[in-house]
Amino acid sequence: MSELANAAGGRELSYAQAIQEAIAIAMEEDPRVFIMGEDIGVYGGAFQVTGDLVHRFGADRVIDTPIAELGGAGVAVGAALTGMKPIYEFQFSDFATLAMEQIVNQAAKLRFMLGGNVSVPLVMRFPAGSGTGAAAQHSQSLEAWLGHVPGLKVLQPSTPHDAKGMLLAAIDDPDPVMIFEHKILYKSKGIVPEGRYTVPIGKAAVVREGRDLTIVASAIMVHKALAAAEELAKDGIDVEVVDLRTVRPMDRETIIASVMKTGRLVCVYEGVKTLGVGAEISAMIAESEAFDYLDAPILRLGGAEAPIPYNPELEKAVVPQVEGIVAAVRKLARRER
Amino acid sequence: MSELANAAGGRELSYAQAIQEAIAIAMEEDPRVFIMGEDIGVYGGAFQVTGDLVHRFGADRVIDTPIAELGGAGVAVGAALTGMKPIYEFQFSDFATLAMEQIVNQAAKLRFMLGGNVSVPLVMRFPAGSGTGAAAQHSQSLEAWLGHVPGLKVLQPSTPHDAKGMLLAAIDDPDPVMIFEHKILYKSKGIVPEGRYTVPIGKAAVVREGRDLTIVASAIMVHKALAAAEELAKDGIDVEVVDLRTVRPMDRETIIASVMKTGRLVCVYEGVKTLGVGAEISAMIAESEAFDYLDAPILRLGGAEAPIPYNPELEKAVVPQVEGIVAAVRKLARRER
Amino acid sequence: MSAIPKAADVAEAAPQASGGREGDNRPFAFRHFEPAVLKDALRQMHLIRRFEEGAEESYMRGLIHGTMHLSIGQEASAVGICLPLTDTDQITSTHRGHGHCIAKGAEVGRMFAEFFGKETGYCRGRGGSMHIADVTKGNLGANGIVGGGLPIAVGAALSMKMQKRPDVVVSFFGDGANNEGAFHEALNMASIWKLPVVFVCENNKYGMSVSTERSTAVKNIADRAVAYSMPGVTVDGNSLSDVSEASVTAIERARRGEGPTLIECKTYRHRGHSKSDRNRYRTKEEIDDWISKDPIGRFEAELIQYGIVTDGEVEGIRADVEREIAEGIEFAKNSPSPDPSDATRFVYTA
Amino acid sequence: MSAIPKAADVAEAAPQASGGREGDNRPFAFRHFEPAVLKDALRQMHLIRRFEEGAEESYMRGLIHGTMHLSIGQEASAVGICLPLTDTDQITSTHRGHGHCIAKGAEVGRMFAEFFGKETGYCRGRGGSMHIADVTKGNLGANGIVGGGLPIAVGAALSMKMQKRPDVVVSFFGDGANNEGAFHEALNMASIWKLPVVFVCENNKYGMSVSTERSTAVKNIADRAVAYSMPGVTVDGNSLSDVSEASVTAIERARRGEGPTLIECKTYRHRGHSKSDRNRYRTKEEIDDWISKDPIGRFEAELIQYGIVTDGEVEGIRADVEREIAEGIEFAKNSPSPDPSDATRFVYTA
């Protein structure tokens, strides 16, 4: 794979390394870019995303904050309002519950409330998701919350390639962009081009083509969906997998086109099923021109209606797994209208 | 109307008065019940919901807090954990963004995280919605956020009758119950029975029967939907209106039965359309047995993808209005599959 | 001006700030500022007062919907604090922010237009009273969230420092806001990073209906400065001169890179908290007592006493202000409303 | 025990608290507590230490997944603070809460079981290390949110007061937590309402990797007590006796209805922040220096010096603890795991 990678001007990097590379590129290019958060300096970040950036850029541009998420987020907003381009790292997305005021009432609304006279070029990064045995207060997936908020853009890259390209797109963006990074993905590897490139905000990606059924999946679920698709191919069920990539603004065109082709839709996401990302995907399709092409109900596989438990078997049981996806798709694909 | 009211053991009360009556009944019955919040004492509450309760029950049970929503919510959680039954009033639901940590990480999850060893019998009240000219930071509808959180129950009563009955049910409930009260409804009037009664949590209400199409509406939109239904009746379109009443847990049975009867569904809600309450209603139907009965796409009329503007015409333009509902229903009802 | 622990730094710094002749016994402002500046300060105080009275009248006439928070009685604090600021210095303001906005150089016509929800308003009618901002003059905006501006101000100050700009940031907030977590987090960060920011608490004794005695565990808000190792001063917020002295001292300190200061201006709002206030928590005596300490009358009397203005000039200022307000209201009235089809504009830049 | 402003109240209250004979020059704990209590305090300190070492070993052996935060080195603070508490007094704890849990009377077997994710664990395997709670002993739980327990403790104290219970609440938190807004809001409310709560800051010099010098604008966290008009004391957190003296004083004050106290225990964690800590922010010298101040060795030496225990008794305590830990691990290992089909149980009561 590494030869292939070199040919394409890329190398294998982990998702965390890809993010770090994007930050470094942006900070080298633009003195307005800086990063702040808890333990992102000498510690290198709870998930080692910032790594040794503090040694490359100094503690004035890689700023360790006190443990104060509301204030920290507000500082980022104030800096963004006055000429800087901050990146704010939440240590875990769960702690963003302390900062919703600044994110939602201030960052998202300031441009609008001030009649277009300001922009808030701010990037926030949210390590999210379960699977680390860290229990209910360190494992949530809250992308649906921010996806509900006009003024924000909300991303969920699923590969190292996209993690780098979408972060660079986010830093270029004049508006506040929220990036949910699944913690389990940080160590996943993939080919990442060198240097600057961007992956557009608002574009889903068809990561596997298929004729029989569409799975729209987000973040880590993209990989589970792809694994399920391989399994299902053995049964002769040809699944198309769409990587959502952006929760807000959602890529209607790509998803609608896929469903119009396959006639069947399953949404797979880790966040709690009720009012999670898949609710919007489903509702968007059900009111679109794709409705008439639907040959079966729209299924959602989302997180269980429970907090994330500590025990590892319970923890697995509350989020969609490959077997569950396979079973659900099999049932839906065979259903006659 | 007042004769009728007396006959039924009720009187006309405003929505705000109905809530106050529920609080008073609960506080009289149970010394564990108390209410806390900002300016709920001598001021009587920003919307005069608590009125003169402080004079009836004293400042020790009608507690004015400092302006400190995170701390206040946490105090309520701590009291609920240790034998009391607090009611916490947010002055505006927008300020709950400061308290999400305590609501979501603590109140909602404590019972689960502690393996069922505790309950958190807590009621929180959130004055919500637009229409008062208070602009973007005082007009949000965030019920979808809390509807996404397992461990919480989330209510949106639309009438004085339900406001009283659901609040009493919420206070009786052993788990944390979040009640979104639309500010514009506070002065609306309706027949309210005297004394104690409860309206069940988790039950939607068919408030108008019809054959042609189902509107599921929540909070103030129930009234707009009813007005639209009257208008549409003139065209011979017979609309069934379902008052959602509970966002979490959602009443699947009532909504599915209605859609199986009418074959067409429009969801009307004030919160932002994307990932708002209607997304869940739509997705729930699209994956249910009602799917095969659908004769048309599922429409959603939700809030615009923008913060609430100050200017009154703009403010009206960003939330569903009767004319918009009428137009949408007309189009959908006439659509041939 | 009563100092509290740590205020020593302030006291030391003060002499540098105070200009004027040796042996000049007049209050600070009269020693420190040119007569023209002082006259303009009086004009601004009148302009704020009449702006808010004009808003009140407009509300009665149905020209304004929504609510409003008037700062009548608090003008010395807004004007006194902003006296040493330049147009590139920044402020964050509050729900009670008309005074700050005018003191930072905004035009009343565009402010009325915002109040009336017009396209010519500072926020094109999208923000209203609680969000008025004139960023061209360094006003980052009123804020509907109590305490919401505090961390934003710290971020702006970090920004000034990172960009090596000479500018400072002033963050206005109320006594009620001082119990919010945002206050604590903001002051702590400003202090550890030695940022050029001045925190100005306008202590009007009440956060809505709750008195500071009932809400706040310290007597003076400035007493909390100790918890952030920054100077804290409590001043008579109805004395333009006392306020300006604290402001000059704190702003010079901030500009020298020595870090933040907490200033508490003790003052009073003559009106209710907002339009829906039935005033059940203050006595008529208390209100009357404070009206007798009106900051505008006091400053006017001092200006006359020290020979900066004549009675006639005062009349002239009042007449000018009157005209400016009338013109502002006319401008606003005659301005176009936003087009409802534009309701979702300005959500995103791109 | 160094007092800071407002600590006068504490000093005055202290004599009431200290029992024992006239002219007794031994440290407070030796005057105040019965020998049996002191011996049990030593046993608890050993139990905490061995519990965490056992957890570490279990982690190495793959019996535990997830992370863990060890309090090795901080045992005097947990045990000293809880000494005067009854089973109906309440505590809120932190992510580094094993010590608090044991000091408040929990059984190590059920704690290990929780750690191992077993149905017999205190939280039936749903909570894990960061949520262990034994509510039957008044432990409202560890908390994964830094500062999350502070307002909850204030609420519990309000509850005690409303129910006219004689019980008090202790809220443990770290130095890192003292910069959270929740700290400010909680302490302010506790003070204005004079609630029976004691705030105990375990200052181990770092919030994860960031030292208090870099994160906190005051030298001693207890200096912040002034901002809430409550007594604030800083004690040597590695001295069981000093900690217990501050605790007894504060708890008696709380029980008398005189309101909250802020206690700061200066201490140190020997281990990294969590399992993923690569220790890039502390020197070996600093760690070794603190290991030499180990609270268990110190207390043991004092007990022997004052003739409360013999060397042989210490050996006995250690052996007992060893057995208790071994049995606890066995119990946990042999306990059943929850049934995955029960994954959504306990979300709602009804």
Ligand SMILES: Cc1ncc(C[n+]2csc(CCOP(=O)(O)OP(=O)(O)O)c2C)c(N)n1
């Ligand atoms: C976070 C938040 N909580 C509550 C409110 C409602 N509210 C608006 S102003 C106010 C009182 C603020 O008091 P203070 O800070 O003293 O300012 P003042 O109104 O006295 O100028 C309250 C409670 C709000 N806007 N934001």
Ligand SMILES: Cc1ncc(C[n+]2csc(CCOP(=O)(O)OP(=O)(O)O)c2C)c(N)n1
């Ligand atoms: C609100 C919140 N922010 C950040 C974290 C991540 N985190 C867990 S412990 C910790 C350090 C806490 O420091 P301190 O309060 O001093 O406690 P210590 O770990 O030293 O015992 C951090 C940053 C968290 N759990 N919660």
Ligand SMILES: [Mg+2]
């Ligand atoms: Mg005030």
Ligand SMILES: [Mg+2]
């Ligand atoms: Mg620490």
